[in-house]
Amino acid sequence: MSLHSLFDPVTIGSIALRNRMVMSPMTRSRASKNGVPSPLAIDYYRQRSHAGLIITEGTSPSPDGDGYPRVPGIYTQEQIKAWQKITAAVHENGGKIFLQIMHVGRVAHPLNKSANAQTVAPSAIKVEGEMYTDENGLQPMPTPDALTANEILKVIEEYKQATINAFVAEFDGVEFHAASGYLPMQFLSSNSNLRTDNYGGSVTNRIRFAVEALEAMISVKGSGVVGLRIWPGLTFNDMFDANPVETYTELLKAIDPMKLAYVHSSRSPDPSINVFKLVRENFQGISIVNGGFNFQTAQEILRSNQADLVAFATSYLANPDLIERFKRNAPLNEPDKNTFYTPGEKGYTDYPLLRE
Ligand SMILES: Cc1cc2nc3c(=O)[nH]c(=O)nc-3n(C[C@H](O)[C@H](O)[C@H](O)COP(=O)(O)O)c2cc1C
Numbered sequence: 217m218s219l220h221s222l223f224d225p226v227t228i229g230s231i232a233l234r235n236r237m238v239m240s241p242m243t244r245s246r247a248s249k250n251g252v253p254s255p256l257a258i259d260y261y262r263q264r265s266h267a268g269l270i271i272t273e274g275t276s277p278s279p280d281g282d283g284y285p286r287v288p289g290i291y292t293q294e295q296i297k298a299w300q301k302i303t304a305a306v307h308e309n310g311g312k313i314f315l316q317i318m319h320v321g322r323v324a325h326p327l328n329k330s331a332n333a334q335t336v337a338p339s340a341i342k343v344e345g346e347m348y349t350d351e352n353g354l355q356p357m358p359t360p361d362a363l364t365a366n367e368i369l370k371v372i373e374e375y376k377q378a379t380i381n382a383f384v385a386e387f388d389g390v391e392f393h394a395a396s397g398y399l400p401m402q403f404l405s406s407n408s409n410l411r412t413d414n415y416g417g418s419v420t421n422r423i424r425f426a427v428e429a430l431e432a433m434i435s436v437k438g439s440g441v442v443g444l445r446i447w448p449g450l451t452f453n454d455m456f457d458a459n460p461v462e463t464y465t466e467l468l469k470a471i472d473p474m475k476l477a478y479v480h481s482s483r484s485p486d487p488s489i490n491v492f493k494l495v496r497e498n499f500q501g502i503s504i505v506n507g508g509f510n511f512q513t514a515q516e517i518l519r520s521n522q523a524d525l526v527a528f529a530t531s532y533l534a535n536p537d538l539i540e541r542f543k544r545n546a547p548l549n550e551p552d553k554n555t556f557y558t559p560g561e562k563g564y565t566d567y568p569l570l571r572e
C-alpha cells in the first residue's frame with residue numbers, strides 16, 4: 217500500500233522528478249505559421265516549471281503530421297532552436313520537460329500545412345467534421361490518402377527523427393501521442409482502420425503501428441525517456457472502437473516489456489471502462505492519470521495506489537503556481553475557454569499568481 221502525496225518526489229524511467237504533479241499536454245496555437253514556437257512560449261512554460269513534469273503541447277514530427285493552425289513542429293532547425301530556449305528556461309528552474317509528438321493524420325486541413333504536405337491515415341476515411349483555418353474559418357476536413365506499407369515505414373522514421381530532434385533541443389524525454397483521434401489512434405480504432413495488411417484487421421495488427429513507432433523512438437536514447445499517451449473509449453474526432461478493452465489490453469501487454477518511462481491515460485467517456493485499472497493490470501511501470509482531477513481526488517488516487525502521478529490540464533493552464541495553491545489550499549483561477557487557442561499573451565501568460 218502506497219501513501220504518496222502529490223508533493224513527493226518520484227523517478228520515471230531514468231528521470232528524477234521533484235513532485236508528482238504533471239502539466240498535461242495542451243495545444244495553445246501560438247506558434248508561427250511555420251510551426252516555430254513563439255517567444256511567449258518560453259514564459260508560458262517557465263511560469264509552470266514547478267510541475268514535477270511538463271508535457272508540452274502536441275508537436276508535429278513532420279509537415280504531413282501538421283493539421284491545425286499555429287501548432288509547433290520539431291522538424292526544422294528554426295523549430296528546434298526555438299524549443300531549445302524553452303527547455304533551457306524550464307531546466308533553469310529545476311523542472312523537467314517532455315515533448316509530446318503528435319501526428320494528426322486525417323484530422324487536418326491543407327490550409328494549415330505546407331503546400332507540398334500530404335494528409336494521410338490508415339484508410340481513406342474522412343472525419344465528418346470541420347477544422348478551423350486562419351484563412352477561411354471553419355472548413356470540412358478532406359478525405360485522407362491511405363498510407364501504403366512503405367509510407368507507414370516512412371512515418372515511423374519521422375517519429376524517430378522527431379525524437380532525435382527533441383534531444384537536440386534538450387528535452388528530457390518524448391511522449392508518443394496515441395490519443396485524441398490522431399494518427400496512432402486511427403490505427404488502433406476499428407472504425408478508422410479498414411486495412412487488410414499487417415497494420416489492420418486483428419487487434420495484433422491494429423496495435424502494430426504504435427508498437428513499431430515506440431520501438432523507433434526507443435532506439436534513439438532508450439525506453440526510460442519515452443512515454444505513451446492513451447485514451448481508451450474516446451469518441452472525439454469520429455473515433456469508435458468495437459472493443460476498446462481488448463484493444464488497449466493487448467497494446468499495454470505488448471509494450472509492457474519495453475520498460476517505458478510511463479503510460480499516461482485519461483478517463484474514458486464510457487463509464488463501464490475503468491482505464492486506470494486497465495493500465496495497472498496490464499502495465500507494470502509508472503502510471504500517470506488525467507481527467508478532471510482536483511487536489512483532493514488527486515491525493516486520493518495516489519494514496520490508494522491506483523496511479524503514481526496525476527496530470528492536470530485546464531487547472532495548469534489557468535494557474536501557473538498550481539503547486540503553491542494546492543499547498544496553501546488557496547482558490548484557483550478559472551480557465552478562460554475563449555483564449556485557449558487565440559494568438560497572443562491574453563489567456564496564455566497573463567494568469568495571475570497568488571501573490572499578485
Ligand atoms: C486547450 C486544450 C488543449 C489540449 N491539447 C492537447 C494536446 O495537444 N495533446 C493531448 O494529449 N491532450 C490535449 N488536451 C487534453 C488535456 O491534456 C487533458 O487530457 C484534458 O484537458 C483533461 O484534463 P483536465 O480535466 O485536467 O483539464 C488539451 C486540452 C485542452 C483544454
